[in-house]
Amino acid sequence: MGIVERRERLRNQVRSDIVKTAKEIAREDGWTAVSIRKIAEVIEYSPPILYEYFESKDKLLEAIRVEGFDFLQAEFVKIKSHFRNPEKQLSEVARCIWVFSVENPEIFQVMFNLEGAYCDSKRVYSHAMNIRDNPVWEMIAVLRPKSGEMVTKTYYEWWCLTYGFISITMTTQPRYAFAQAEPIYMEGVRRFIKSIM
Amino acid sequence: MGIVERRERLRNQVRSDIVKTAKEIAREDGWTAVSIRKIAEVIEYSPPILYEYFESKDKLLEAIRVEGFDFLQAEFVKIKSHFRNPEKQLSEVARCIWVFSVENPEIFQVMFNLEGAYCDSKRVYSHAMNIRDNPVWEMIAVLRPKSGEMVTKTYYEWWCLTYGFISITMTTQPRYAFAQAEPIYMEGVRRFIKSIM
DNA sequence: CAGAGAATTTAACCCTGTTAAGTTAAAACT
DNA sequence: AGTTTTAACTTAACAGGGTTAAATTCTCTG
Numbered sequence: 001m002g003i004v005e006r007r008e009r010l011r012n013q014v015r016s017d018i019v020k021t022a023k024e025i026a027r028e029d030g031w032t033a034v035s036i037r038k039i040a041e042v043i044e045y046s047p048p049i050l051y052e053y054f055e056s057k058d059k060l061l062e063a064i065r066v067e068g069f070d071f072l073q074a075e076f077v078k079i080k081s082h083f084r085n086p087e088k089q090l091s092e093v094a095r096c097i098w099v100f101s102v103e104n105p106e107i108f109q110v111m112f113n114l115e116g117a118y119c120d121s122k123r124v125y126s127h128a129m130n131i132r133d134n135p136v137w138e139m140i141a142v143l144r145p146k147s148g149e150m151v152t153k154t155y156y157e158w159w160c161l162t163y164g165f166i167s168i169t170m171t172t173q174p175r176y177a178f179a180q181a182e183p184i185y186m187e188g189v190r191r192f193i194k195s196i197m
Numbered sequence: 198m199g200i201v202e203r204r205e206r207l208r209n210q211v212r213s214d215i216v217k218t219a220k221e222i223a224r225e226d227g228w229t230a231v232s233i234r235k236i237a238e239v240i241e242y243s244p245p246i247l248y249e250y251f252e253s254k255d256k257l258l259e260a261i262r263v264e265g266f267d268f269l270q271a272e273f274v275k276i277k278s279h280f281r282n283p284e285k286q287l288s289e290v291a292r293c294i295w296v297f298s299v300e301n302p303e304i305f306q307v308m309f310n311l312e313g314a315y316c317d318s319k320r321v322y323s324h325a326m327n328i329r330d331n332p333v334w335e336m337i338a339v340l341r342p343k344s345g346e347m348v349t350k351t352y353y354e355w356w357c358l359t360y361g362f363i364s365i366t367m368t369t370q371p372r373y374a375f376a377q378a379e380p381i382y383m384e385g386v387r388r389f390i391k392s393i394m
Numbered sequence: 395c396a397g398a399g400a401a402t403t404t405a406a407c408c409c410t411g412t413t414a415a416g417t418t419a420a421a422a423c424t
Numbered sequence: 425a426g427t428t429t430t431a432a433c434t435t436a437a438c439a440g441g442g443t444t445a446a447a448t449t450c451t452c453t454g
Contacts, residue, residue, distance in 0.1 A: 035409085035410065035411080036410080036411060036412085037409090037410075037411090047411085047412085048412080048413075048414095051411095051412075051413080056411080056412080057410095057411065057412090
């Protein structure tokens with residue numbers, strides 16, 4: 001009975017087509033241009049079909065947001081195992097976020113509601129910020145072995161710094177200026193790391 | 198001929214009613230709930246009237262954004278003249294931004310496109326970030342007398358730090374948690390100031 | 395009081411997310 | 425194989441959004 005498997009495969013295909021199309025439109029014309037109807041047109045289905053895969057537009061954005069956070073989380077885990085020095089680990093994490101935001105601006109925008117992207121789900125934010133199993137939290141804990149509460153505070157600051165930098169740059173600077181903004185960002189990060197050591 | 202003056206007064210009244218209503222709706226139900234039609238209903242005019250005062254919804258938001266930046270700018274000037282010590286000046290500026298964001302969340306949201314507020318105008322951002330006549334830039338220049346380019350870099354970092362902190366807090370934390378987030382913010386700001394001295 | 399001008403509204407256009415009802419196509423059963 | 429059930433999909437509509445042209449009402453002037 002390959003029928004049910006084939007159907008399942010087709011379902012997954014359509015689902016990923018929806019996500020892919022949303023990102024493509026966003027990348028080309030910004031998230032304000034992304035609509036259910038436009039996605040439907042591209043994947044050659046009628047609009048209501050999308051509701052077979054996502055219960056709302058917001059949930060579709062949430063899926064993309066989760067994808068982004070999960071990807072970064074996985075990268076952080078890799079960095080943690082590839083480098084010993086927590087200072088080095090943190091600066092690599094910072095660089096990783098930067099590169100991600102430059103290469104996948106449309107995902108980053110959904111993750112942080114930038115440039116007209118708007119997704120309600122705060123749940124995901126909180127999850128990403130969560131201490132549990134968070135490699136960056138642990139890096140900071142090694143770098144600055146204090147109470148858990150203190151580490152959480154520092155982690156919060158780290159988060160604000162990197163987020164602030166990238167989102168301000170993404171929002172105010174034109175694309176071509178990103179390259180020259182990166183060293184300023186990395187220098188700021190390094191200064192922060194030094195200031196907490 | 199008081200007629201033309203009376204008309205002018207009425208025009209100003211209606212204009213400020215529009216702005217006020219927009220902010221009120223935003224404060225109560227968030228910016229996603231703000232629509233031309235709803236504002237019109239509250240001020241007891243038909244929707245097209247708003248276009249006699251603002252050429253688009255975006256321009257209305259821009260006006261509110263400008264208002265916010267202008268207010269802060271004026272506060273910074275006051276701080277600059279009230280305190281001598283640049284370190285003190287900067288921490289007062291930071292506190293000022295924080296207080297403003299807590300007391301006027303809806304304006305802050307428009308200024309930085311937070312929580313569903315979306316205004317296209319990058320012009321205003323750039324203007325606010327601009328070096329010309331910028332009191333904060335000058336504070337940093339006094340605190341850390343280096344080349345203009347270096348000061349601009351540091352000013353950029355300052356901007357990213359404060360913005361990152363407040364927007365992350367506003368987006369992820371519930372209202373009641375703001376009070377406990379403030380000292381973390383102020384501590385981060387102080388550490389930043391120390392790190393550039 | 396009639397007419398010119400400004401002020402305001404009505405009605406429409408085209409967009410959006412979303413849903414109920416109807417239709418077509420595919421699978422299952424007798 | 426033909427009928428029936430069920431899954432897949434589309435059409436049409438609702439409610440609401442920003443915006444604009446045309447029609448209307450009001451106000452002031454001569």
